[in-house]
Amino acid sequence: MSQLVILNLGRGSWQQGFPSVTAQVWESGTTAPTHAPTQFTGSLPPAPEIPDLYQQWQLLYQALHRRLGRLNLGMRGIELDEMGVTNVSEADFHGISQQLKRELNCWLGASSFGKIERQLRTVLVPAMDLRVVIETDDLQLRQFPWHLWNFLEDYPQAEISLAVPDHKRVDQTTQRLAPKVKILAVLGNSEGIDIQKDREFLAQLPGAEVVFLVEASRQQLNHQLWDERGWDILFFAGHSSSLMGRATGEIAINRTEHLTIEQLKHALKAAIDRGLKFAIFNSCDGLGLAKAMADLNIPQLVVMREPVPDQVAQEFLKYLLTAFSGGKSFYRSVREAREKLQGLENDFPGASWLPVICQNPAETPLSWKQLRDGVEATKKRFTKDWFQTVLLTSIVVLAVVLGVRQIGGFQSLELAMYDQLLRWRPQTEPPDPRLLVITVTQADVQAQTERQGSSLSNKSLAQLLDQLEPLQPAVIGLDIYRDFAIEPQYRRLAEQLSQNQPRLIAVCYAGATDAEPGIPPPPNIPTAQLQQRVGFSDFPVDLDGSIRRHLLGQAPPEKSACQSQLSFSFLLATAYLQQHDPNLQIQWNPTDVRIGPTTFPAMESNAGGYQGMSNGGYQVLLNYRASNQIAEQLTLDDVLNRNQLTPDLVQGRIILIGTTDSSYKDFHQTPYSKNLSEQMAGVLVQAHMVSQILSTVQDKRPLIWWLPEWGEIVWIWVWALLGSVIAYHWRSEAAIWLAAGCAVLVLFGCCYGLILQAGWVPLVPPAFAIVTAAGILVIYTRVQAKQQ
Structure with a gap:
């Protein structure tokens, strides 16, 4: 990961x-076109x-090594400048080195560049391998x-590396006959230096063919x-130097021949095309060679x-x-080797400043294992490791x-x-x-006498029924x-x-257990007609007090005063539907109810977001009508005193009568209740339930559906898998959390899109799985990273 x-x-x-x-x-550590970079400017x-x-540092470096007697003897250069500073001390050299470092960081600390550094720190991870490539043509x-x-x-x-702005990826072909790193070691003119140690070290490299x-x-x-x-690696040891102001360079391949990169151009290009990945010039003044090789x-x-x-060259190698x-990694190896050279600086001042990586940004550095086994074989193992890590993580999270x-x-x-x-x-329905709701308000209640505790x-x-009956309602529901x-x-x-007469359906209250006596039906309705004319008003209430479910039918508690088996809303809706279709069949099956x-x-007890829900009776999710008002409404005063009841409002409709006086405590939490002040009157909840049945049968309006249990498991696992892929694909923690946040937003969008189609799929569990x-x-x- 880099x-x-x-x-x-x-x-x-x-x-x-x-x-x-710029x-x-x-984030992927590669400039592959499938990965987009984050960009900052300054x-x-x-x-x-x-x-x-x-330049002063260079002169002092050469002068110091000349004074120490190491300039012409034991230096891997073709020719060194004999002109410059004399009588230099190590203190002078140390001073100019520190001054140069201060000036560099003062320059890079300028406010116009500092914002780049600050932005880099927001996306880079200290524990990861980091390659910083300085791209410039300026020598x-x-x-x-x-x-x-x-x-x-x-x-x-x-670690830092250099690059030229113009570069391209090379389509390399490699013939790998055995799992070995193939090294071509060119040991050039050794006059005045000992390159035998380089040879001995290379010869004993594990997994290498030299x-x-x-x-x-x-x-x-x-x-x-x-x-x-x-070849995988080209190694050169001997004498070399830069030419033309470090625009190119030459190497001494023997005591008489010096070759520039231009003179080896075609052979080097052929080697690169056939798989050459690295070149190590363990010789002097190599920036000119690097510039020519970068081309x-x-x-x-x-x-x-x-x-x-x-x-120094021997130890670095x-x-x-x-x-x-x-x-x-190659970059970590170079940094480690460069920093270890600091241990030689008592004898060789400036040694840790010497090694430089030059990088083609279009290429990704390979590991020793990739060089040895081949990129494709390593890719297969990486793909397998990637698949196993992502799969295992997603399964554990699931x-x-x-x-x-x-x-x-x-x-x-x-x-x-x-x-x-x-x-x-959208509240667009x-x-x-088919409905008219007549509400008994607090003012209506206070205006009546002899109410006997009822609203x-x-x-x-009697007055209300007398006004409704001539207008021919389909059915009247007295809630x-x-x-x-x-x-x-x-x-x-x-x-x-x-x-x-007129057709009227009343309510009773069954209660949840035998300990609750319930509320009996009106005594004037004949016992033989109770199951057809009286429905229970009980709502299935969730633990938070909200009504999200619609109870169609149930077996009432044995000792309840209300023995109705069908809900008030179900009786109203089916009575209306049977007036329109006298042959309509209603069938109760173990797992469903069929109306035509x-x-x-x-x-089921684990439907949607529920877990272990009490699913007694026949329950469906209540798909509240997405409307600012479920139906047209009049108050009791509007009907009895204001003459606002018209045939258009009544004829052929279901008339629901119920109270909205808060003193009767018939108000309920619903998904639309953000707080207690936004509770919905019971008669309006009944209206939503009646409307749901009618709309489902007549208008094909969907019920709220949910995935089967195995489908929910797959759904959650897919998002857990996505979270794993995100974390494995991106390297920056900031990018990971940004991508994870985007994934949660996509999840939210999917869930919202599905709820618009009446589908309820898990949202919180897959969001938790992603994170x-x-x-x-x-x-x-x-x-x-710490272990490595």
């Missing part, structure tokens, strides 16, 4: 500054003193010691570079920025390849989520989100034209308990109730 930062310095100069600096962060101010400081910028940037101290797995060319001729080197089988699009190479003492062949869900851990949140989704539905007196009910006798002076009312061709599936899966893999990545 991250990649490409810092393009754009056009500019030390004198004028660099006005267009930093791109590639600028760098003029700093003409910095190149002068570096002075390329020779600058970028590893001194203080920013890198907070990222211990990071071919040595010792002071070979140009023809021999050319022949090996053209080898059809290709050939070599994936990676390491050079020394200045003349390098023989012992040992440190680098020991770490790399031991399983560390098991945890299902366990928490089984004990009801998500139910309250799930029901709350269900309510919210219902409230967010019109009021149900509607015998006198008012008011009337468990008292009718006075003799209201004989006509008693006859209307006993003879079902329409099926009402009975709820948990991502969190587990983030922690796993941290632990793995």
Whole structure:
């Protein structure tokens, strides 16, 4: 797992500054077109003193090594500058080094560039491998010691490399006959240096096949570079130097021949096309070589920025390849090897400044294992590891989520989100034209006398029925308990109730247990007609007091005063439907109720977001009508005193009569109740239930549906899998949580889209699964990074 930062310095100069600096962060550690980078912009101010400081550092470096007697003896360079500073001390060199570091960080700390650094810190993970590529053509910028940037101290797995702005990926072909890292080791002119130690170390590298060319001729080197089988690593030890202001360079392949990169161009291109991934020039002054090799699009190479003492070169090679062949990434290996050189600086000042990586940003550095086994074989193993990690994580998270869900851990949140989704539905359904609701308000109650505890007196009910009957309603539903006798002076009312003229359906209350006596039906309704003319008014109430379910029928408690088996809403709706279709068949089955061709599936105890719900009787989810008003409404005063009752409002309709006086405590929480003040009157809840049955049968309006249990398990697992993929795909924790948040938003959008189609699928459990899966893999990545 790695991250990649490409810092393009754009056009500019030390004198004028660099006005267009761009930093791109590639979370996948690769610039593959399937991955989009995060980009930040800024600028760098003029700093003409910095190149002068570096030039002084160079002169002091060479002068110090000359004074210590290591300049011409044991330096892997072709030619060194004999001019410059004399009588330099190590204190002078240390002072200029510290001054150069301060000036560099002062320059990079400019406010115009500081915002790039701050933004980088929001997306980069210190525990991950980080490659920071400085992309520039400016030769002075390329020779600058970028590893001194203080920013890198907070990222211990990071290393700096150089790149040219123009680069491309090379389609390489490799013939791998055996699992070996193929190394072509060119040991050039060894005059004054000991490269035998380099040879001995390379020969004992594990899993490597090394071919040595010792002071070979140009023809021999050319022949090996053209080898059809290709090479993984090109190694050079000997004398080298930069030319043309470090725009190119040359190597001494033997005591008499010096070759530039241009003279080896075709052979090197052939080697790169056939799989050459790395070049290591363990020789002096290699930035010119690096620039020329970069023009050939070599994936990676390491050079020394200045003349390098023989012992430093030997130790660096040992440190680098020991770490790399031991399983560390190429960049971490270079940083570790470079930092270990600091231990030699008593004898070789400036040694840790010398190694430089040059990178083709279009290429991703390979591991030693990938070089040895081949990229495709490693990809297959990576794909397998990726699949196993993601799959295992998603399954573990699924098991945890299902366990928490089984004990009801998500139910309250799930029901709350269900309510919210219902409230967010567009209120575009019109009021149900088949209903009229007549409400008895608090003012209506106070205006009546002789009410006998009921909100509607015998006198008012008689007057109301007398006005309704001539207008020919389809059916009248009286949602008011009337468990008292009718006075003799209201004989006509008693006859209307006993003879079902007009057609009238009343209510009783069954109660939940035998301990509740219930409320009996009106005494004037004949016992033989109770099952057809009296329905129970009981609502299935959830633990939070909300009504989300619709009870169609039940077996009442044995000792209840209300023995009606069908709900008030069901009787009203079916009475209306049978007037329109006298042959309508109603069938009660063990798992559903059928009204004509329409099926009402009975709820299961774990339907939707419920877990272990009491599902006695025949229950369905109540799909509240998405309307600001369920039906047209009049008050009792509107009917009896204001003459607002018209044939158009009554004829052929279901008339629901109920109280809205809060003193009768017939108000209920519903999904539309954000607080206690927004409770819905019982008669309006009954209206929604009647409307649901009518709309489902006549208008094909869907009932709220839910997935079967296995479908919900698959649904939750898919989102757990997505959370795992997100965490495994992205490397930055900030990007992971951003992507996880986006995934939760997508989940929310899916659930909202489904609720618009009357579908209720789990929302909270899969959201928890996404976050948990991502969190587990983030922690796993941290632990793995620490172990590495």
